[in-house]
Amino acid sequence: MTTALITGATAGIGAAFARRLAADGHNLVLVARDAERLREQATELHDRHGIEAEVLRADLSEDQGIDTVEDRLSDRQHPVDLLVNNAGFGNKGRYLEVPMADELKMLKVHCEAVLRLTSAAVTGMRERGRGGVVNVASVAAFVPRGTYGASKAWVVQFTQGAAKDLAGSGVRLMALCPGFVRTEFHQRAGMGTGNIPGWMWLDADKLVAAALTDLARGKSLSVPDPRYKALMGVVKVTPRGLLGGVASKTGRKYGPR
Numbered sequence: 001m002t003t004a005l006i007t008g009a010t011a012g013i014g015a016a017f018a019r020r021l022a023a024d025g026h027n028l029v030l031v032a033r034d035a036e037r038l039r040e041q042a043t044e045l046h047d048r049h050g051i052e053a054e055v056l057r058a059d060l061s062e063d064q065g066i067d068t069v070e071d072r073l074s075d076r077q078h079p080v081d082l083l084v085n086n087a088g089f090g091n092k093g094r095y096l097e098v099p100m101a102d103e104l105k106m107l108k109v110h111c112e113a114v115l116r117l118t119s120a121a122v123t124g125m126r127e128r129g130r131g132g133v134v135n136v137a138s139v140a141a142f143v144p145r146g147t148y149g150a151s152k153a154w155v156v157q158f159t160q161g162a163a164k165d166l167a168g169s170g171v172r173l174m175a176l177c178p179g180f181v182r183t184e185f186h187q188r189a190g191m192g193t194g195n196i197p198g199w200m201w202l203d204a205d206k207l208v209a210a211a212l213t214d215l216a217r218g219k220s221l222s223v224p225d226p227r228y229k230a231l232m233g234v235v236k237v238t239p240r241g242l243l244g245g246v247a248s249k250t251g252r253k254y255g256p257r
Contacts, residue, residue, distance in 0.1 A: 001051070005029040005073065005080045007060060007117070008087030010037040013136060013181060016204035017084050018045060018053075020212065027052040029080065031069055031087070033059045060087050060113040061105045069113075073120040079128065083121040085114045086136045095146050103147055110151035115158065122162070122171055129170040132215055135159045137175045139228055152177075156221065163220040175221050176211045178202060179228045202228075 004021045008014040009030040018028055022045040030038050035057040042053035056072060058065035073080050088110055091098040118133050125131025137159075141152035159175035166173065181202045202225055210224030223229050 001025060001027050002081035003027040003029060003079065004082040004084065005031065005056075005069070005121070006084040006086060007031040007058075007069065007113075010034055010041055012086075013178065013204050013207065014084065014086040015041070016208040017086065017134075020205065020208045021082070022049040022051050022053070025049070025051065026082070027054075029054045029056055029072060031056045031058050031060075033057065033065075060109045062108075066108075066113050066116055069117055070120040073117060074124065076124060079124055080121055081125070081131050083117060083131075083133045084136070085117055085133070087113065088136065090148050098147070106147065107151055111154050111158075114155055118159075118162065118173070122166065122173070125171045126166065126169045131170070132172040133159075133174070134211060134215060135173070135175050137177045139177050139179050139223065139232065141175075141177060142232055160220045172215060172218060172220075174211075174215050174219055176214075177221065177223045177228075178207055179225065179231075181207060 004017075004026045006014050006017050006021075006028065009018050009028075010032040014032070018030060018041065022028060028042070028045065028051060030042055030053060032038050035055065038055040038057060042055050045051060045053045056069065058068045060066055060069070072078075073083065089106065091102050091106060114135055118135065121131065121133055125133075135155050135158075137152040137155040138149070140149040141156045143149060156175040156177065159173050163173040179202055181204050207224050211222050214222035214224060223232055
């Protein structure tokens with residue numbers, strides 16, 4: 001049986017990955033800050049699907065938390081075959097309205113942790129000649145959307161660049177770019193969602209199913225919904241100046257993801 005490690009595993013997209021991978025027969029390493037929720041999740045997935053679910057409490061906004069997950073990914077005796085870097089959050093407010101400490105914490109989770117954990121996982125995967133990494137970004141990566149969008153743009157560029165460097169190694173890397181997903185994301189950030197049109201919402205389980213299909217096909221970028229694929233097509237042909245104004249207003253109204 002293969003093993004998948006998922007960060008931010010207790011809710012939203014991370015929990016959807018855990019459910020789907022457990023149902024497919026993968027053992028899991030579940031990573032998050034809330035140990036109690038992790039234990040409850042691990043027990044439920046073990047009882048329902050008969051898989052082994054390891055609990056790893058770690059705060060990826062701190063060096064110690066990243067170190068803990070790096071050590072697990074580097075364990076040659078218990079290798080991880082699929083890494084899902086899903087942990088992340090958004091800050092409410094425009095540039096200069098958010099405290100610098102919060103901005104730096106977001107960059108640590110979205111960028112430093114993704115770089116270090118991907119590198120730790122891929123080192124062993126390349127030696128074994130197989131493995132996969134899914135780095136969860138956002139459609140916000142493709143529009144001028146302040147520090148959140150900038151951090152997710154880094155995730156996309158890093159992932160696609162690394163995927164090219166590892167071509168032919170047997171290791172697949174993919175940036176996953178969802179739109180609005182019904183999770184705890186906006187609530188935790190204190191962002192209202194009442195004005196978001198119903199058609200813009202995505203189901204986390206369907207999102208994960210599409211993402212895993214794209215990974216199996218060898219894609220390095222996944223925008224897993226026809227509605228958002230169409231929107232990204234419009235983004236590509238819209239002048240950057242106009243796009244920046246629209247994205248800024250929409251972002252303040254709807255939130256980052």
